[in-house]
Each structure stands twice: as C-alpha cells, then as structure tokens.
Amino acid sequence: MLTFFHSLPICLPILSSILYNHSDILSPTPFKKPNGYTSQRETSLTEKYTCIVCGRKFPRGQGVIIEVGKTVLTFHSTRCATKFFKLLVERIEDPKPLENAIKQLIREIEEQRKKLEELRKKKI
Numbered sequence: 001m002l003t004f005f006h007s008l009p010i011c012l013p014i015l016s017s018i019l020y021n022h023s024d025i026l027s028p029t030p031f032k033k034p035n036g037y038t039s040q041r042e043t044s045l046t047e048k049y050t051c052i053v054c055g056r057k058f059p060r061g062q063g064v065i066i067e068v069g070k071t072v073l074t075f076h077s078t079r080c081a082t083k084f085f086k087l088l089v090e091r092i093e094d095p096k097p098l099e100n101a102i103k104q105l106i107r108e109i110e111e112q113r114k115k116l117e118e119l120r121k122k123k124i
Contacts, residue, residue, distance in 0.1 A: 051076035053084050 047060040056076045064075040075081040092098055 049074040053080035
C-alpha cells in the first residue's frame with residue numbers, strides 16, 4: 001500500500017511547477033483602502049497642534065486641549081497651560097464671577113475627595 005508520504009518525492013517537482021506557474025492565484029493581494037480613508041492612528045500621527053503660548057507643535061494625543069465655546073486652547077504642556085491661565089486670571093477686571101466659580105469648584109472637589117476617603121475606609 002502506497003501512502004502520500006511515499007509518493008511525496010515524486011509529487012514535489014510537479015506541485016512546485018504548478019505553484020510557480022500559477023503564483024498569481026496563491027499570492028495574497030494587498031488590501032486597498034477606499035479613497036479618502038485614513039485610520040484613526042494615521043490621523044492622530046498626522047494631525048498636529050500648535051501651543052498658543054510657546055508655538056511648539058505637538059501631535060494629537062499629547063498636550064492639553066481645551067474647548068471653550070468656539071475657541072480651542074492648545075498647550076503642549078501643563079507648564080504652558082498654567083502660564084496662560086495665570087495671566088488670564090490676572091487680567092480679569094471683575095473677579096467676582098470667577099471667585100464664585102472657583103469656590104463652587106473647590107466645594108465639589110472636596111465633596112468628591114470625602115466620598116473617596118469614605119470608600120477607602122470601608123475597604124479596610
């Protein structure tokens with residue numbers, strides 16, 4: 001009884017010639033992207049922002065980007081963001097509304113911190 005392995009030396013030259021002559025059937029065709037298609041990674045690598053404080057360019061996914069209404073504030077680092085907001089607070093003529101917002105935000109943050117402390121105590 002002859003098995004496939006016994007006839008393998010005879011079949012190999014025949015198979016290789018078939019594969020060589022018809023390699024277009026077996027070769028994988030490259031994936032073609034539709035026109036105008038860019039992946040999220042390609043977009044993130046190509047999209048650049050400019051820091052409004054120092055002018056440094058930085059890619060999407062880095063830095064600090066804040067949208068206020070229709071205005072977009074872009075900072076390449078927290079240091080530039082801090083510098084900008086410090087100057088902004090110093091230039092506000094009527095600080096009363098800002099003070100109220102700051103006090104309210106501090107209260108909210110303190111409440112969240114107290115809740116987290118209570119949750120940590122219960123775990124112990």
